[in-house]
Amino acid sequence: MATLVGGIEAGGTKFVCVVGTPDGEIKDSVRFPTEAPEQTMANVFKFFDQYDVKVIAIGSFGPIDINEDSATYGYITSTPKPGWTNFDFVGAMEKQYPGVKILWTTDVNIAGYGEYKAGAAKGHKNVLYVTVGTGVGVGYVQDGKFFQGFSHPEGGHMLPRRYPGDEFKGVCPYHGSCIEGLTAGPAVEARAGKKGHLLAVDDKVWDYEAFYLAQACATYTVTFRPDIIVFGGGVMKQEQLFDKIRKQTAELLNGYLDTPNMEDYIVHVGLGDDAGIKGCLLWAGDNL
Amino acid sequence: MATLVGGIEAGGTKFVCVVGTPDGEIKDSVRFPTEAPEQTMANVFKFFDQYDVKVIAIGSFGPIDINEDSATYGYITSTPKPGWTNFDFVGAMEKQYPGVKILWTTDVNIAGYGEYKAGAAKGHKNVLYVTVGTGVGVGYVQDGKFFQGFSHPEGGHMLPRRYPGDEFKGVCPYHGSCIEGLTAGPAVEARAGKKGHLLAVDDKVWDYEAFYLAQACATYTVTFRPDIIVFGGGVMKQEQLFDKIRKQTAELLNGYLDTPNMEDYIVHVGLGDDAGIKGCLLWAGDNL
Ligand SMILES: Nc1ncnc2c1ncn2[C@@H]1O[C@H](COP(=O)(O)OP(=O)(O)O)[C@@H](O)[C@H]1O
Ligand SMILES: Nc1ncnc2c1ncn2[C@@H]1O[C@H](COP(=O)(O)OP(=O)(O)O)[C@@H](O)[C@H]1O
């Protein structure tokens, strides 16, 4: 049988474990809710115990420690999720699977990697991936490597200018009306009184949404200077947002700097909900 | 005689040419105003014709093309400065000095490199350098390499939230009240009616200044995740700004993510006005 690699998309609400080929073909997968670490890891082990893989790539909810020089590298750090604070995820995997290489990054980075290798950003060098789902997360792949500094980007927590007359306070527990607090799914729900998928495509909520996400795009443009900004996550299933965001991003930048054409620059995911698990397999495959 | 390297700090108002040792000791330098390219380059050649150097590092005003795959790599691109639009700076140097390695980056990056190697950021891996002078420029050195994507960062052109009641429109020709339009030297002068060095240290202008620069620092923190933010440029000679910026940056981040201590995180240049020319020599030295 051909070489198999493994992946874990470890989200705050659900886990997906996958095995497949190094070029991203899924052979088997399982998904289960994120419970306390003991039950959750028991499910993870039950799945991977069946397979002989050389590499397992993990894309995890966070915040996580990705600094290889740190004593807590491989840990989920200060999450409010019960039981997971300071959980040594990489350590648990290495103990269970000695000799298997365990790769470790954020859930957002891994989806960005999928899009970079096989999705909407294929062929681009500097790929910014932004998910607007339960939160707003940012991952940046440059030449196949994950951008990081002191730690991984937290580009959902910037403070945009307010839409004139918008008094909605935002739902980020830390910043109220940061990008995440104004645009992620829970913000849409708090503002509209129902979940985003139940709203009309011309609901006023989407004007706010585009207004704030365009500011995020303008700021990502002057800081990261990506070749492409790929949007994923549940909220971005509202396709009508894209043209609004493109138009307003261009207006905000006002011709100050070169960017690719907006149509090619701000795009929707190519792999849909598979970006994360494909990203795991492809990243694992590249590290065989 | 020991090996010499060269550098050019090519600013929009003045040029500084330097030769020195690969570890940054200045042996000779000359400065002259930035005129049209012919006169300016004649002055550059007059200086370097005297020396036998292996490498010359250029840190240039911009925007510049730093993409090595581009047909206009080494050019100053769309500057409003008369005569310099689409000037092939690297080409002119290579023609005059065949066999000499010509290095090319932004004026901000090169000052950041100086601070990274020998200044306030010595020993840090991810160094964000921000100059607040005639404009606001951002350079980012990661592990000794300059961060770039589609092009170099333009992190001075983000749109901050307004100080309550502040009606000053800002002076950026593209964005009005972006960070540069609100905080660079010309903004201070337009707001106050006189140049910054003539204002009292407790002038209200510095409250606005700190308010906006703290927002910039908060955004740089969640995007770039630097280990340290080093501020240089004429306006930052107002040392009283630093404590205000530190305090307000911490308030904006509100404990959401880990940063170094604010005292060590947001700091003034260590090399003063020499950051750029030292940076040139050190970068050239590292590329011998
Ligand atoms: N079609 C849709 N339109 C708008 N919002 C949606 C849609 N589908 C899901 N969402 C919202 O997206 C969020 C979930 O995002 P998702 O990316 O699926 O998960 P997660 O971020 O937890 O990985 C929820 O708040 C949900 O209400
Ligand atoms: N001590 C000072 N306090 C406030 N502003 C200053 C001071 N010194 C210079 N400036 C302002 O800084 C700007 C020049 O910045 P500088 O960094 O020296 O040059 P440049 O950005 O052109 O390389 C001018 O607008 C000047 O008024």
Ligand SMILES: [Zn+2]
């Ligand atoms: Zn927030």
Ligand SMILES: [Zn+2]
């Ligand atoms: Zn601007």
